[in-house]
Amino acid sequence: MEMSAAAGHRQRSVKRRRWGGLRQQWMLLGLFEIDQQHEFYGLTCMMKEGLAAATQNTIDNPPANELPDDDFRLKVTQIHKDFTMETFAGPVFSRLRGTLGMTEQEYQQALCSENCYLQFISNSKSKADFFLTNDKRFFLKTQNKREIKFLLSNLKIYMEHLRKYPHSLLKYFIVMQSVFYPDDRINARYDIKGCEVSRWTEPAPEGSQIIVVLKDLNFEGQSITLDQQRPWLLRQVEIDTHFLRRLNVLDYSLLVAHQPLHHDERHQSLSFATLIMRTKKSVNAGSSPVHTGTAAVPGSVPEDDSTLLLCNTESCSFKQSKVEVASSGGTPQIYTEHPRPGSDAAALPDFQAQNRRLLPNFKNPLHVIDGPEQRYFIGIIDIFTVYSFKKRLEHLWKRLRHPGRSFSTVSPQTYCLRLCRWVQDHTK
Numbered sequence: 001m002e003m004s005a006a007a008g009h010r011q012r013s014v015k016r017r018r019w020g021g022l023r024q025q026w027m028l029l030g031l032f033e034i035d036q037q038h039e040f041y042g043l044t045c046m047m048k049e050g051l052a053a054a055t056q057n058t059i060d061n062p063p064a065n066e067l068p069d070d071d072f073r074l075k076v077t078q079i080h081k082d083f084t085m086e087t088f089a090g091p092v093f094s095r096l097r098g099t100l101g102m103t104e105q106e107y108q109q110a111l112c113s114e115n116c117y118l119q120f121i122s123n124s125k126s127k128a129d130f131f132l133t134n135d136k137r138f139f140l141k142t143q144n145k146r147e148i149k150f151l152l153s154n155l156k157i158y159m160e161h162l163r164k165y166p167h168s169l170l171k172y173f174i175v176m177q178s179v180f181y182p183d184d185r186i187n188a189r190y191d192i193k194g195c196e197v198s199r200w201t202e203p204a205p206e207g208s209q210i211i212v213v214l215k216d217l218n219f220e221g222q223s224i225t226l227d228q229q230r231p232w233l234l235r236q237v238e239i240d241t242h243f244l245r246r247l248n249v250l251d252y253s254l255l256v257a258h259q260p261l262h263h264d265e266r267h268q269s270l271s272f273a274t275l276i277m278r279t280k281k282s283v284n285a286g287s288s289p290v291h292t293g294t295a296a297v298p299g300s301v302p303e304d305d306s307t308l309l310l311c312n313t314e315s316c317s318f319k320q321s322k323v324e325v326a327s328s329g330g331t332p333q334i335y336t337e338h339p340r341p342g343s344d345a346a347a348l349p350d351f352q353a354q355n356r357r358l359l360p361n362f363k364n365p366l367h368v369i370d371g372p373e374q375r376y377f378i379g380i381i382d383i384f385t386v387y388s389f390k391k392r393l394e395h396l397w398k399r400l401r402h403p404g405r406s407f408s409t410v411s412p413q414t415y416c417l418r419l420c421r422w423v424q425d426h427t428k
Helices: 002-028 041-060 069-073 090-099 104-112 145-153 155-164 227-246 272-283 389-401 412-425
Strands: 030-033 075-079 084-088 118-121 130-132 138-141 175-177 188-192 253-260 308-312 315-318 321-324 333-336 368-370 374-381
Touching: 041 075, 041 084, 041 090, 041 104, 069 090, 069 155, 090 104, 090 155, 104 138, 145 155, 227 368, 227 374, 227 412, 253 412
Parallel strands: none
Antiparallel strands: 030 118, 075 084, 118 130, 130 138, 138 175, 188 253, 253 374, 308 315, 315 321, 321 333, 368 374
């Protein structure tokens, strides 16, 4: 009895220490306002000042219709009172923001408002610092020189990828549009890599306000239920991961979050006005980085726009092109019937080739997909890790340390196919 009681006491002590450790970790997770008492307050003030000046430069000097090669190599140095800031390829990123329906003034206001930034402390192993704008729309993440060099050396083909696939799940770098925006009702967040080693996170206590990003093993037994939008997601993940495979990168993550749909958001019929608005967002030429003019992804639709004409409840015509829609969540298909040169129909992209979908009327339409019961927020992030010699050695070491188990450090080809398979297996 004495030995049993002692063992029980030790076991309870271990549990208390473990619970205490978890509570300490949880207390460090979440969002914290960077006010004047915060260690990063001075840094974020300099960031705001530098970003305001850099953005003002692109406001005063809008990028040309066709981006010359020099714009991809452009480096602008601005000297401030207490610091110097270098901006790389400013016109290129300005053009990219424009194609997403965002004006430079809107971008400047979000990043440089008087409201304090938020610090995001997560359970990620990354040594990077994460900041959010006060409205939680944009993430700012520190990157090392090697990652910046990789980004700039591949910026042109990245822009070409977005030109071909304007609905890509790959979007922002460095200052990143938050995939989890708006986050008012999100009830779970996941960082998926398609493997099992170190892919479990202890969930936060029930009712806690602490933000914990869960991982692959936490997702087991669940599914992303999309119904008719599933083929679109499978295809877009395949397109994006094969692009990253070409760049010889790995260790990127598929972010997934979900929230329940309100009753009036479920099984919405595709009204005349909604169909026009969603189709216009998807087909407008401004939604592609190679085009100029007012962007329509995710911009608004002019009230007097009469370009789209509805044929019946299941299809609509775009002048001489017909957009067939299976349902409110379906993927449109384009059939061109000998468009006139110079007409809107002649400039209409091929939906099938570009894997476009009808974009919803939300603040973050490119990353929002509605299923029958849940709204999903989906995007691919962290695409800077090159499969270098160091990573090859890490792969060999992990094979010895975790025989028969899947881990993140594998070849780009294996990583790409494995993540595609995960999406295939966890969607319906």
